[in-house]
Amino acid sequence: MSIIKEIESIILEAEEALSKAQSEEELDTNKNNFIGKKGKLTQVLKGLASLSVEEKKTVGKLANEAQVKIESIVESKRNKIKEEFYEVKLKSEFFDVLRTEEPKEKGSLHPISQIQYEIEDIFTSMGFSIMDGPEVETDENNFGALNFTEDHPARDMQDTFYTKDGNLLRTHTSAIQVRALRNLKPPFRIIAPGRVFRYEEVDASHENTFYQVEGMVVGEGISIAHLIYTMETLLSRVFRKEVKTRLRPGYFPFVEPGFELDINCLVCEGKGCSVCKQSGWLELLPCGLVHPNVLSHAGLDPKKWSGFAFGLGLDRLVMMRYNIHDIRYFQSGNLRFLKQF
Numbered sequence: 001m002s003i004i005k006e007i008e009s010i011i012l013e014a015e016e017a018l019s020k021a022q023s024e025e026e027l028d029t030n031k032n033n034f035i036g037k038k039g040k041l042t043q044v045l046k047g048l049a050s051l052s053v054e055e056k057k058t059v060g061k062l063a064n065e066a067q068v069k070i071e072s073i074v075e076s077k078r079n080k081i082k083e084e085f086y087e088v089k090l091k092s093e094f095f096d097v098l099r100t101e102e103p104k105e106k107g108s109l110h111p112i113s114q115i116q117y118e119i120e121d122i123f124t125s126m127g128f129s130i131m132d133g134p135e136v137e138t139d140e141n142n143f144g145a146l147n148f149t150e151d152h153p154a155r156d157m158q159d160t161f162y163t164k165d166g167n168l169l170r171t172h173t174s175a176i177q178v179r180a181l182r183n184l185k186p187p188f189r190i191i192a193p194g195r196v197f198r199y200e201e202v203d204a205s206h207e208n209t210f211y212q213v214e215g216m217v218v219g220e221g222i223s224i225a226h227l228i229y230t231m232e233t234l235l236s237r238v239f240r241k242e243v244k245t246r247l248r249p250g251y252f253p254f255v256e257p258g259f260e261l262d263i264n265c266l267v268c269e270g271k272g273c274s275v276c277k278q279s280g281w282l283e284l285l286p287c288g289l290v291h292p293n294v295l296s297h298a299g300l301d302p303k304k305w306s307g308f309a310f311g312l313g314l315d316r317l318v319m320m321r322y323n324i325h326d327i328r329y330f331q332s333g334n335l336r337f338l339k340q341f
């Protein structure tokens with residue numbers, strides 16, 4: 001084969017090999033194979049010495065052109081490989097700095113917590129402090145100090161969960177009354193919201209775990225008039241409208257006299273439904289004047305001090321406020337229910 005033909009075939013071969021290169025390394029290896037020190041074209045040019053001057057000129061020119069051509073193929077291929085590399089990198093590492101975050105779903109306060117906080121605001125605006133107490137209580141705080149004697153039949157009014165060590169899950173927030181009387185110096189006004197527990201059959205208006213807000217005012221000359229005023233203020237502010245109430249005598253060992261304050265059922269407007277057990281009325285706010293025995297038990301002279309107390313059923317109040325037909329929704333964890341508040 002003449003040198004010219006050889007050079008032409010090297011160009012063709014180089015074109016094909018370089019077009020197949022996938023990486024810069026492959027490209028450089030191929031480049032060396034053709035125009036490197038030991039490359040094919042370089043080898044061919046070594047045979048130039050045996051040619052005439054005229055032939056040297058022609059072949060030299062051709063060899064130069066071949067070298068330039070191969071170099072330009074290498075460079076354009078190198079650019080292509082780089083472009084492809086960055087394209088892949090850009091796609092896989094794409095980050096849009098202007099893209100805003102998808103809105104995250106926000107949680108909300110449970111309706112019972114919402115109304116609890118509202119009630120706390122109402123009472124703090126009337127000069128009450130907020131007290132807390134433990135859910136596991138002593139028999140003394142839940143019953144004994146509240147004038148329930150050991151075998152008092154009224155203990156059966158509240159079916160109780162006992163712990164193995166002889167304590168109990170508080171059946172009412174009235175246990176916090178005892179803590180207030182022991183720890184605060186009268187005169188004082190407190191409310192104490194909290195979760196209470198009873199071993200009860202669950203139905204539309206009864207839970208075994210529910211919430212109460214206890215209230216207690218102790219001072220000199222505290223009377224039923226103070227109690228009624230406070231209850232009416234509370235209800236008109238919570239319901240933001242006139243609510244029909246009735247006061248019935250009610251028995252609790254720790255108040256004398258004791259009352260049951262019922263409200264006209266707002267779910268059925270008093271017509272009768274499953275929440276009010278068809279009576280049109282809902283027992284919501286038992287209350288009364290603090291029993292002299294409770295004051296004496298706490299070391300206070302009942303001739304000097306008097307007071308009133310109440311125990312609001314918070315779940316039932318929330319049911320009335322939002323027209324909720326079944327108390328079981330509150331602990332159901334049902335998001336469709338909870339998202340409405």
Ligand code: FA5
Nearest residue numbers: 172174206207210283284285286287309310311313316
């Ligand atoms: C008491 O628990 C007394 N400690 C209330 C009290 C306090 C009276 C201070 C006098 C002075 P009673 O057991 O009635 O009382 O419960 C109070 C309120 O809690 C009821 O009116 C009712 O609204 C609510 N309640 C009672 N049992 C349940 C229950 N199983 N599920 C939901 N709410 C209940």
